Amino acid sequence: MLRELSRLLEELHEGLLAVEARGGVQLSGVEMTLPLELRPVLRDGGCVLLADVPRRLGSDEWTASPSRLCLAWQQADASGDGARVDGGGRP
Template sequence: MFRELSQLLDELHDGLVAIQAREGMQLSGVEMTLPVELRPVLRDGGCVLLAEFPRSSGVDAWTPLPSRLVLAWSQDGAAATEATP
């Protein structure tokens, strides 16, 4: 299900926080490179970027290559994101 990119990022961050709590560890920094499908949608007079992780990893002539989303979170609160088509 496609959802706003900000919601997807919040869910990833919440998962990291849950791992820390469950495992009793402190993460100082996390970097991820993830495949992601993106869809720009016009909504309320603006453009919203919807995102979802691909359902399958197979690539063929009918399935476009997903974009890659590179994320980095650090303990000092600095965050960086980069999306490539």
């Protein structure tokens, strides 16, 4: 189900917090590269980006290759800066 990209990112972050809670560990940094299906939708006078992981594993000549999202979460430093989305490449 496609949903707003911001909601998808929140769900991924909540999953990482759950891993920490269940596993009794503290993650200092996590990097992910995910295939995503993206669809821009006009809504309320603006454009919203809907996204989800692909439901089908294969691609064919009728289906475009999925986009890839590279992101990283890092533990905040003393200045409070740490959580960020990386536009690609390594931090």
